[in-house]
Every structure is written in C-alpha cells, then in structure tokens.
Amino acid sequence: MVSEKWVCGTSRIAGCRFSIYPLSGDFVSIIEDALKKTNTSKVWMLTDDVSTCVRGRMSQVFDVVHAIFAHAAASGEHVVFSGTFSIGCPGDSSGDVYMSEDDVRLNEPPPGVDTAAQFALYPLNAPGYMGMIADAVEAAKSLGTFSGSVHYASRLDGSANDVFRTLEQVFAKAADEVSHLVMTATLSCNSPSPKPVRKSAGEAMAR
Amino acid sequence: MVSEKWVCGTSRIAGCRFSIYPLSGDFVSIIEDALKKTNTSKVWMLTDDVSTCVRGRMSQVFDVVHAIFAHAAASGEHVVFSGTFSIGCPGDSSGDVYMSEDDVRLNEPPPGVDTAAQFALYPLNAPGYMGMIADAVEAAKSLGTFSGSVHYASRLDGSANDVFRTLEQVFAKAADEVSHLVMTATLSCNSPSPKPVRKSAGEAMAR
Numbered sequence: 001m002v003s004e005k006w007v008c009g010t011s012r013i014a015g016c017r018f019s020i021y022p023l024s025g026d027f028v029s030i031i032e033d034a035l036k037k038t039n040t041s042k043v044w045m046l047t048d049d050v051s052t053c054v055r056g057r058m059s060q061v062f063d064v065v066h067a068i069f070a071h072a073a074a075s076g077e078h079v080v081f082s083g084t085f086s087i088g089c090p091g092d093s094s095g096d097v098y099m100s101e102d103d104v105r106l107n108e109p110p111p112g113v114d115t116a117a118q119f120a121l122y123p124l125n126a127p128g129y130m131g132m133i134a135d136a137v138e139a140a141k142s143l144g145t146f147s148g149s150v151h152y153a154s155r156l157d158g159s160a161n162d163v164f165r166t167l168e169q170v171f172a173k174a175a176d177e178v179s180h181l182v183m184t185a186t187l188s189c190n191s192p193s194p195k196p197v198r199k200s201a202g203e204a205m206a207r
Numbered sequence: 208m209v210s211e212k213w214v215c216g217t218s219r220i221a222g223c224r225f226s227i228y229p230l231s232g233d234f235v236s237i238i239e240d241a242l243k244k245t246n247t248s249k250v251w252m253l254t255d256d257v258s259t260c261v262r263g264r265m266s267q268v269f270d271v272v273h274a275i276f277a278h279a280a281a282s283g284e285h286v287v288f289s290g291t292f293s294i295g296c297p298g299d300s301s302g303d304v305y306m307s308e309d310d311v312r313l314n315e316p317p318p319g320v321d322t323a324a325q326f327a328l329y330p331l332n333a334p335g336y337m338g339m340i341a342d343a344v345e346a347a348k349s350l351g352t353f354s355g356s357v358h359y360a361s362r363l364d365g366s367a368n369d370v371f372r373t374l375e376q377v378f379a380k381a382a383d384e385v386s387h388l389v390m391t392a393t394l395s396c397n398s399p400s401p402k403p404v405r406k407s408a409g410e411a412m413a414r
Contacts, residue, residue, distance in 0.1 A: 015358060015359060017325070017357070017358060017359045017360060019287065019289070019393065021228040021230060021287060022230065023228060023229065023230065023231070023232075023234040024230070024231070024232055025230075025231055025232045027230040027285070028399065048357070048400075048403055049323055049395065049398050049400035049401065049402050049403065050323050050324070050325050050362075050393055050395045050398075051325060051360075051393060053357065053358045053359065055358065078234070080226070080228060082226070082289040082393070084327065084359055084360075084391060086358075086359045089358075089359065090337060092358070094358075116256055116257050117257070118224070118257050118258060120291065120389075122329045122331065122389060124329065124331070124336055125332070125333065125334055125336055126332065127332055129331055129332055130297060150224070150255065150260065151222060151224060151253075151260045151262065151293075151296075151299070151301075152222060152224045152260065152291055152293045152296065152389075153224060153258075153291075155257075182327075182329055182359075184291060184391055186226065186257055186258060186289070188256065188257045191256050191257075192235065193255075193256035194256065195256050196255055196256065
C-alpha cells in the first residue's frame with residue numbers, strides 16, 4: 001500500500017521532468033498560456049532553459065502535466081510532450097512539503113485531443129523488470145489505449161485523457177512493486193504526419 | 208571487450224528512438240532538410256508519426272543522430288533533440304544486418320552550435336547502477352561538459368560536438384559494464400530562454 005509509505009513524512013515523492021514543444025513560431029505564448037491556465041499550487045515546480053520539473057504526490061504530478069499538455073494542445077498547433085516520470089530516486093527528498101497535500105485534483109483539462117504516445121517503463125535494480133513491462137502492456141490493453149509495440153517503446157492511441165490515465169495507472173502499479181521507477185513518455189497531437197493504420201483490437205491484443 | 212561480442216553475428220546492436228523538434232512553423236522543411244543532408248546508409252531507420260528509430264553499431268547510431276541534430280540546428284531556429292538510446296534490450300535483434308558495417312563515420316556534422324543538454328543513464332537489472340551513474344558524471348566532468356545536476360538528470364553544456372561526444376563516451380563505457388542499458392537525452396540549441404549562470408569549473412566539480 002503506497003499510502004502507508006506516506007505516513008509521518010516518509011516520502012514517496014514522485015516527479016516528472018518534461019518539456020512541451022509546440023511546433024510553431026508562437027511556441028513561447030502557447031507554453032505561457034498553458035502554464036497560466038494550469039493550477040500548480042499542489043506541486044513543487046521549477047523551469048530552466050531545457051525542461052520543467054514538477055514534484056509532489058503522484059496524483060498531483062499527473063494532474064499538472066496532463067493539464068499543461070491539454071491546454072497547449074487546445075491551441076490547435078502540433079504539440080508534443082516529452083517527459084520522464086520518476087519515483088524513488090535515492091536521496092530524493094527536496095520538495096517533500098508538497099507530500100502533505102491531498103489527492104484532490106485542481107485541474108479540469110479541456111476535452112482530450114486525439115493523441116499518439118510512446119512510453120517505456122524502466123524499473124531500476126529489479127531482476128523481474130521485463131515482467132513488469134509486460135504487465136504494463138497488459139494494463140494498457142485492458143484500458144483500450146495500447147496499439148502496438150515499437151523498438152524501445154509501447155504505443156498508445158486515444159484521447160489525451162485516456163492516454164494520461166493509462167500512463168498514470170501503469171506507473172502507479174509498477175511503483176507499488178519496485179522502489180525506484182522511471183517511465184519515459186512522448187505524446188503528440190495535431191501532427192501533420194498520418195497515424196499508422198491502427199490494428200484491430202484482436203491484432204493489437206496478439207502482439 | 209565489446210568487439211568480441213560482435214563476432215559471428217552475436218549482436219550487440221545499439222539504437223536510438225528520438226525526435227527533432229524545431230520550434231518553428233517551418234518544422235517540416237527543417238526536419239526534411241536535416242534528414243536529406245545526413246547519410247544514413249549504415250543504419251536501420253524507421254520513422255513514424257511520433258518518433259524515429261535508428262539501429263546499428265553504436266558509433267553509427269551516434270553519428271547519425273548527431274548529424275541530424277546539427278543540420279537542423281544550422282537552421283538557426285530553436286531546435287530540440289529528445290531521444291532514448293538503448294542497447295541490450297532482450298530479444299532485440301531486427302536490423303542485425305547493419306552490425307556488419309564498419310565504424311567509419313559517414314557524416315561530418317556542421318560546426319557545433321552551443322547546446323544545453325540534460326541526460327540520464329538507466330542501467331537495467333544492475334544493483335550497482337547508482338555507482339555507474341556517478342561514473343558517468345565523473346566522465347562528463349573530465350570532458351569539460353558537465354555543468355551540474357538537476358532532479359532526475361545531469362546537465363551538459365558545450366558545442367553539439369562536445370555534448371554528443373560526452374553522451375557517446377558515457378554510454379559506451381556503461382554498455383561495457385551492463386547488458387541492458389538505456390540513456391535519455393534532451394538537447395536544446397538557439398533557445399530564447401537564458402541559460403542558467405554556469406558554475407565555475409571548481410564549483411561544478413564539487414557537485
């Protein structure tokens with residue numbers, strides 16, 4: 001039970017280092033606008049010239065990155081999210097004060113834009129890590145977002161809401177099983193490139 | 208000795224799944240132009256609507272992604288590279304034919320643009336992984352590109368040439384020590400955001 005790990009300040013702080021890339025000359029205003037529309041008061045957040053880091057309760061981390069992506073996507077431009085989610089990095093404690101927040105989410109991201117994603121799960125120091133990755137694929141299949149494997153990643157297709165729900169569920173499940181967990185994810189919407197023809201549910205399930 | 212692993216088709220194939228993001232309305236032509244200027248004949252390469260995957264000898268993989276980034280950067284636009292390098296993924300063999308290529312590099316990337324990078328090393332199923340990450344930081348310090356640690360990543364600053372040389376060296380060294388290795392890297396150039404004030408060598412070394 002993750003909740004037991006949070007008792008008495010024993011932190012199980014999660015985080016995400018990510019960037020939003022609007023492929024547009026207006027990228028600065030699209031990013032600024034998305035940040036302005038997102039309530040980040042329950043997370044620690046710091047932006048530098050390469051990326052942004054958000055830290056806090058797992059639920060709040062996913063709430064914030066989902067909202068920022070969804071608001072940027074609402075610009076209609078081709079927008080990409082690229083990030084690394086992490087929990088249990090040894091010695092990782094700054095920002096612990098945000099763990100005293102509750103799990104009530106502050107954001108209501110706009111209706112989910114059609115999104116393509118590629119994600120990979122990396123449980124560290126875990127001999128059974130390949131089994132955990134297989135479990136994540138099964139979870140994505142049961143949520144209806146899994147649409148195939150590519151080298152080094154699994155693909156998800158669906159609304160931004162469905163994709164982020166899948167990412168959060170597979171991350172949360174794996175984080176219950178291993179101390180240090182990393183997950184990379186790249187999400188793309190409004191791309192001018194055609195999506196690959198999606199396999200039928202049966203074909204996708206067989207992969 | 209990695210070379211021994213390559214004898215007789217026993218593959219030690221490396222790969223990189225990456226995307227180039229020119230933050231510009233001209234992103235399509237910048238990407239197409241960079242691809243056109245890069246010789247990719249010694250690697251297996253496949254692009255979908257989310258990312259591109261390159262596979263082959265480690266030297267050729269780094270040669271190709273470096274060249275694509277450098278050519279895109281030469282556009283003068285704010286360009287970002289985001290990618291995951293991988294070697295030793297179990298069951299990972301398609302594209303093995305490219306392992307019969309030699310290590311002679313085919314590209315001469317344009318003079319390196321000033322680049323900021325954040326990278327992270329993930330040795331899988333390796334109890335000593337934190338020590339390997341510390342070794343990578345030491346290697347980056349000795350190459351003069353390390354400029355500090357941030358949550359979940361280490362920062363590099365330098366020319367694109369210096370940054371890619373650092374990434375390749377730390378990846379190659381770690382790949383000699385562990386079977387399955389992953390490294391994420393985000394590189395940014397021509398950003399309108401100011402770089403953080405870089406610490407002196409002494410301060411950076413002390414981190």
